[in-house]
Amino acid sequence: MANAQYNGYSAMVNDAAFKSNFSIATQKVSTIKSDFTQEKELSLLADKISSKGKFWFKKNNQVRMEYTSPYQYLMVINKDRVFVKDRQKESKINTRSNKMFQQINRVMIDCMQGTVFSNPDFSTRLFENKSAVLIEMTPLTKGLKEMFSHIILVVEKKDFSVVSIRMNEASGDYTTIRFINKEQNVQLPDNLFSVN
Amino acid sequence: MFNFRIIFFLLISSSLFSCSRAPISDSYPLAVGDSSRVMQFAPHFGRALYQTSVDVVGNHLSGLLLIKRMPDSSIRILFTNEMGVSYFDFEFSKSGLFRVHSILKKMNRKAVKKTLRNDFQLLLMNNLAGQAPTLRYHNGHLYHIFKAGKGFNNYITDSLQTQLLEMERTSVKKVVVNAQMLNFRNGIPDSIGISHTGFEFNINLKRIYDEETAE
Numbered sequence: 001m002a003n004a005q006y007n008g009y010s011a012m013v014n015d016a017a018f019k020s021n022f023s024i025a026t027q028k029v030s031t032i033k034s035d036f037t038q039e040k041e042l043s044l045l046a047d048k049i050s051s052k053g054k055f056w057f058k059k060n061n062q063v064r065m066e067y068t069s070p071y072q073y074l075m076v077i078n079k080d081r082v083f084v085k086d087r088q089k090e091s092k093i094n095t096r097s098n099k100m101f102q103q104i105n106r107v108m109i110d111c112m113q114g115t116v117f118s119n120p121d122f123s124t125r126l127f128e129n130k131s132a133v134l135i136e137m138t139p140l141t142k143g144l145k146e147m148f149s150h151i152i153l154v155v156e157k158k159d160f161s162v163v164s165i166r167m168n169e170a171s172g173d174y175t176t177i178r179f180i181n182k183e184q185n186v187q188l189p190d191n192l193f194s195v196n
Numbered sequence: 197m198f199n200f201r202i203i204f205f206l207l208i209s210s211s212l213f214s215c216s217r218a219p220i221s222d223s224y225p226l227a228v229g230d231s232s233r234v235m236q237f238a239p240h241f242g243r244a245l246y247q248t249s250v251d252v253v254g255n256h257l258s259g260l261l262l263i264k265r266m267p268d269s270s271i272r273i274l275f276t277n278e279m280g281v282s283y284f285d286f287e288f289s290k291s292g293l294f295r296v297h298s299i300l301k302k303m304n305r306k307a308v309k310k311t312l313r314n315d316f317q318l319l320l321m322n323n324l325a326g327q328a329p330t331l332r333y334h335n336g337h338l339y340h341i342f343k344a345g346k347g348f349n350n351y352i353t354d355s356l357q358t359q360l361l362e363m364e365r366t367s368v369k370k371v372v373v374n375a376q377m378l379n380f381r382n383g384i385p386d387s388i389g390i391s392h393t394g395f396e397f398n399i400n401l402k403r404i405y406d407e408e409t410a411e
Contacts, residue, residue, distance in 0.1 A: 175280025
């Protein structure tokens with residue numbers, strides 16, 4: 001949805017102050033460990049595909065997403081390399097040669113690392129309520145526009161941690177990843193992010 | 197990386213150059229039987245979600261395939277990757293008409309859409325009503341041969357029509373696709389395999405059960 005306004009949120013008055021505070025706060029976060037739920041809402045089919053799993057992030061540019069239910073799927077991002085393990089196969093992908101993966105990779109990392117505002121592939125608008133800030137990201141490049149109409153990032157005001165990422169498609173369908181049981185700056189072994 | 201250009205070329209050229217077994221011949225004996233009994237094997241998709249993998253000439257793609265019967269009895273087939281990015285959304289109307297609601301630009305090629313449409317139509321068996329198949333015996337199996345475009349969709353059962361063994365799509369000269377639906381539960385197959393004979397293009401579906409699955 002390309003709302004000028006989001007329910008429960010109003011346009012942020014002082015963008016600059018938030019961006020600065022967000023940047024400072026995220027610089028202090030070296031790791032994130034979390035559970036997640038994912039829901040893909042299919043508007044025309046009146047249906048929903050739900051899954052859940054575990055999420056790990058480590059500076060710089062390292063993400064591990066492990067889907068555990070109702071299917072098993074593992075994706076590890078380590079800088080510009082991606083390791084994927086599905087039901088049948090393990091694959092290594094160099095994002096330099098795969099633009100789609102590169103773009104999704106960058107979105108995921110930016111959301112966690114707090115670098116969304118310096119990504120030239122998106123324009124942003126900010127909204128807020130008492131407890132959270134909503135960052136509306138509008139893709140500017142052709143490849144991203146084909147996949148997403150907007151990406152909506154919700155960040156908690158108290159600690160600037162990511163509550164959810166919602167990827168809106170032009171069709172009206174959207175996928176929301178919600179992060180729960182979040183822990184910041186916990187010790188994470190390097191081998192969690194191994195792509196070898 | 198998934199190289200779509202190579203795939204388009206292969207989809208087009210496979211019909212010209214591939215070497216695969218000849219389809220059931222007109223010389224095989226005609227069989228007498230109740231040809232409508234083959235429809236007992238048509239899957240009854242209400243809603244089914246499959247973990248899906250696609251292998252095309254060394255390229256591997258995985259995701260989730262949702263097959264859903266809509267209130268107007270049309271069937272929607274939606275393929276998405278595990279993170280929710282949609283690849284395509286197809287519709288087969290009750291009468292078998294095909295409509296593309298959305299498709300990723302890189303896949304939006306006539307040959308790709310036609311191939312996928314034919315593959316899914318072979319499985320859905322939703323355009324066979326009113327058609328009388330030709331029945332032939334071969335190797336102890338009963339072939340139910342339906343005209344489908346320029347080729348044929350064959351449904352192969354045991355001689356007593358108690359079990360659907362295999363499905364195949366053929367051109368006039370050769371078998372181009374083999375497919376199987378296995379382990380039905382409430383009219384919905386647990387596993388589906390589609391294999392093209394001209395070049396490596398295999399689709400494997402394994403049913404998964406999520407919160408929306410009504411059992």
